[in-house]
Amino acid sequence: MTINKNSEGSKLTVAVEGRLDTTTAPQLEEEFKNSLEGVEDLVLDFSKLDYISSAGLRVLLSAQKQMNKVGKMTLTGVSPEIMEIFEVTGFSDILTFA
Amino acid sequence: MKEITLEADVKNIPVVTDFVNEVLEEAECPIKVQMQIDVILDEVFANIALYAYGESGGDATVCVDVSDEPKVISITFKDKGMPFDPLSREDPDVTLSVEDRKIGGLGIFMVKKMMDEVVYRYEDGMNVLTVRKKM
Numbered sequence: 751m752t753i754n755k756n757s758e759g760s761k762l763t764v765a766v767e768g769r770l771d772t773t774t775a776p777q778l779e780e781e782f783k784n785s786l787e788g789v790e791d792l793v794l795d796f797s798k799l800d801y802i803s804s805a806g807l808r809v810l811l812s813a814q815k816q817m818n819k820v821g822k823m824t825l826t827g828v829s830p831e832i833m834e835i836f837e838v839t840g841f842s843d844i845l846t847f848a
Numbered sequence: 849m850k851e852i853t854l855e856a857d858v859k860n861i862p863v864v865t866d867f868v869n870e871v872l873e874e875a876e877c878p879i880k881v882q883m884q885i886d887v888i889l890d891e892v893f894a895n896i897a898l899y900a901y902g903e904s905g906g907d908a909t910v911c912v913d914v915s916d917e918p919k920v921i922s923i924t925f926k927d928k929g930m931p932f933d934p935l936s937r938e939d940p941d942v943t944l945s946v947e948d949r950k951i952g953g954l955g956i957f958m959v960k961k962m963m964d965e966v967v968y969r970y971e972d973g974m975n976v977l978t979v980r981k982k983m
Contacts, residue, residue: 767900769865772858773864773896801883801892804955814946835887838961839954840942 753781760788760821765795770806785819788811790821793848797827802835814844824848849913856908856927858899864890868912868923875914877921877983884962885921888979891932891955892925898927900975919983920964926974933968934977935960 751774754769762785766778773835779789786792792813802810817823826848828836852867854860872882882958889910896908909926933969935958942957944950965980 769890770863771861771887771890774895801886803894804893804951804958805890805928805939807954808951811946811951812951817962818946831883835958838942839958840944840949843943844946844949 751777753778755781755785757785757827761791761793762786762789763793763795766800767798768794769800770809771801771803772805775803775805779808779812782789782813782816789817790818792823794823794825795827796825796829796832799827799829799832802832804839807835807839807841809843810845817827822846849911851909851911853907853909855902856929858894858895858897860897861890861893864893864910868910869969871914871924872921872958875919875921875983877882878912881983882980883923885923885981888959888962889923891959892977895934895955896925896927896929899932900927902930914983920980921983922978922980924976924978926976928974932968932975933970935966935968 751769754765756763814823824846828847836845851873857929868885868889906928911924913922937953937956939957940950940953963979963981967978969976
């Protein structure tokens with residue numbers, strides 16, 4: 751998994767590339783821990799994400815909870831295959847897609 | 849049928865994934881099914897790695913088979929850890945709000961939702977979990 755960040759003021763775009771699973775999810779969790787301070791508009795670019803498992807969903811849920819308090823979190827570039835995972839798990843109802 | 853036996857450790861998830869993907873690619877598996885298989889590999893293997901053996905550790909075996917007409921992929925996971933039927937867990941409530949949402953049990957729930965068939969048995973001192981998916 752590769753993480754690319756782009757920060758503009760209080761907006762942070764995080765592009766996640768590859769597999770977001772048990773072995774890589776802690777990396778993203780760590781990234782959020784370190785870079786979300788002062789961020790009000792978090793954009794997750796999933797256009798190059800291969801797949802996401804429950805370990806990745808856990809990190810998204812915790813980021814969503816955190817962003818709900820201070821601003822918003824939006825997902826972009828979600829493929830139909832990954833959207834199906836969000837739908838099956840009910841995450842499509844709690845996440846925001848652009 | 850192809851099979852791989854390796855230490856039940858999360859660091860081996862990519863190894864298992866690559867091993868299964870090679871079989872899937874040979875069988876010309878559609879991308880969508882392949883992605884679903886990759887997800888369930890992570891869920892099931894991580895469960896074995898994290899919970900089956902406790903501190904002591906142990907091995908896990910993954911067998912892959914693709915049948916013809918209809919093309920069905922079967923993956924069997926075996927471990928000699930504590931007897932545990934993942935299907936006995938209650939499904940999580942996926943309609944709760946962000947604040948109330950729990951993540952426990954979501955992995956096996958995804959496996960059940962994305963595969964056509966999931967069967968568990970305890971046999972010869974082993975947990976044997978088989979998933980099947982039509983290509």
